[in-house]
Amino acid sequence: MSSVMPNDKVAENKKSKSSGVDVDLKTWGPFIALAALALLGMLINPAFLGLDNLSNMLTRSAFIGIIAIGATFVITAGGLDLSVGAMAAFIAGVMIILMNSLVEQFGTGITTVLLGVGASLLLGLCAGFINGIVTTKGKIEAFIVTLGTMGIYRSLVTYLADGGTLSLDWGVRDIYRPVYYGSLLGIPIPVLVFLLVAVVGYILLNHTRFGRYCFAIGSNEKVAEYSAIHVDRIKTMTYMLQGVCVALATIIYVPRLGSASGATGVLWELEAIAAVIIGGTMLKGGHGRIWGTVVGAIMLTMIGNILNLTDAISNYLNGTVQGIIIIVAVYLQRASWRKTGP
């Protein structure tokens, strides 16, 4: 038994040493994985690195990416929002109906589109507020509340579309089209919006009180309460931010197809959560990373893209590969947490 002491010492030394490496791995892990994935894509098909393919890929990842940035806040503050996919479909549906009906009054001009965009943002804000207020004031688990609102929004859009598809007026579609298909300085507009949201999100999460409070609440709500933080208000704000992000993603999404149905945005919530988790944010809260989320969203799209470029694995196995990557990513994170954690 007397030999335990030196062993303990060694173990401790090892611990402190490996913790230094873990920090780097945790911060840079998602980026390294992304680089590895890109390398793989390049080896499989040189066309992967083509400008067209890259910009196409980033454009596609923008929807999930923008939503996932909102989800990063919600999850960091210890919450969860399962309603985002259904919310996106609902917002898209309302937006289309509204713009179609505004055509009579304002014509197919920019006013109609702006009103639609404004309504979308407002709707997202309200939907997020409802999620937040019911979770905090009603003291119901976020999982249950947003599972409920998910069902509500999903059925509402189906009802609005009468079981079919809502289509945007062709005139409005022409005006609105560039929001998805256009580009500025050679960069597609959705990618620019994605980047903007990411930068704002990064500043918000890492350099403002709001962000710091999200970390504190997600780590330990009681401590936050005893630190004079408006816990309920901050948590509700994360859901509202999530709602705005969903609205932004929807605004970009609508001109892509010009329609919405009960099948719009299905499983987006899970993809968004997956992007957040791959990026190194802890699902149980208290630890969040915006750039990790961005990388996570791009990786998810990249997997599909690479599978498209190769015949080695069937495209139908997209979900399988994504699933494996999510589990492996979380396993790696947990393994390093276990070594350094309290």
Next chain:
Amino acid sequence: MLLSARKLCRSFGDNQVLFDIDLDLQAGEVHALLGENGAGKSTLVKILAGYLRATSGDMFIDDKQKSYRSSGEAEADGVVMIHQELALAELLSVEENIFLGCELRRGLFLDRRAMRERSQAALAELETHVNPRARVKDLSTSDQQMVEIAKAITRNARVLIMDEPTATLTESEVKVLFALINRLRQRGVAILYISHKLREIEQIADRVTVLRDGHLVDSGPMAGRSKEELARLMVGRDINEMYPPLTQLPEDGAVVLEAQGMVVPGAVKQASFTLRRGEVLGFGGVVGSGRTALIEAVLGIRVKSAGKVLRNGQPVVLRHLRDAVRQHIAYLTEDRKGKGLVLNMDLRSNVTLLNLRAYCHPLIDRRLEEQAFQEAIQRFDIRLRTAVRTAAELSGGNQQKLLLAKVMTIDPEVVIINEPTRGIDVGTKHQIYRFIHELTEAGRSVILISSEMSELIGLSHRVAVMCAGVLTGVLEGEQINEQEIMQYASGIKGVGADEQRYA
């Protein structure tokens, strides 16, 4: 000898907390383990019960050398520990808890009837009325304790380790417990009884061992040892040396904080007090007497059903801790890890969290934060081992200093400190006492809630004592001694808040 330990040592990192402890337990004796908080009592018994491993030293059961790797192994040898913080599965029933991990079976299935009968028998022996089918969550703390003891009995414990079993019990429950201990003693069970309540130990202990700062300072039969002698051995020095002198109060010390007729549903029935400038007002009473509930209701953390709070003579409405912070009232919770610090956050962010606004314009200024943190390290002597990143990695004493630094960021005029030295080493205790002295010297006022009698006596100008939700009295000057406090804490003396309101 049923159980004996020889030269047990234990270190946490570089911090050695036990030094060459010898301990012998005979069948059928109650052996009291005495010591202040942080003396190493809990560490020692955790080693005996298999929850911790000794860094060096040997342990024998029935003269056979043992080295437990888990509490299960210790339990198999009949060494059972009843935890200070009860370790029951809250949502399971009493009987399910009693047999948790060693369920009786008939074939593949649980033998519920046999388990119920044996639980009932065990509970009857304890003279409790706990229903074996009740959920543990719905029981009072003392009943939960009884369930823990019943659990130990059904496991045929030969060595029963009780870590401060009476901390949460009422007086009549303590009597039942002591009767039970006597019966166990007659059955040949060895009981290791941890406490720092000398009165209790006088009643039941056959032998006594005193620890101080991790060293064994005395061991022997209880007969022939006086309470006073043991108290001195525990503390190791005169109280005068432990505590800084009291701050001289001005004659007309203004009242900075006053609470009138406070009522908190289910916790405080009646309490009023005043706090003067530069004063330390101690709060004594047993755990569960309503001290924390009263203070938290004053601060607005808990809902009160009646009562008024006055700050500098003006009525104020405090609905949330934020309102108290705005009134420059700081609160150090007794639960450092659960309510005080964000354990997985870095130290700097923990210090600035309470008053983060002061470090923003409008984005968080990392330089200002770092500056505040460095100042805190200096001022509170926070000792950082290399590569400490999160608050969880700090020792208890350093966590307490970090928490002090955190609440001091609001520049408080009133500092309310709840159990400031729980689980803290003696050296840090001194520093915290000195810090409280500095606060009052600077004209700030302190409310000190403590379960350590000597702390209350050594630091307070006045001591308010609570008993079962009633503030029974406020003691002053010569009245502040252990006996008086005990009498008010047990409700023997003092009636209501009426007399002391004008005191």
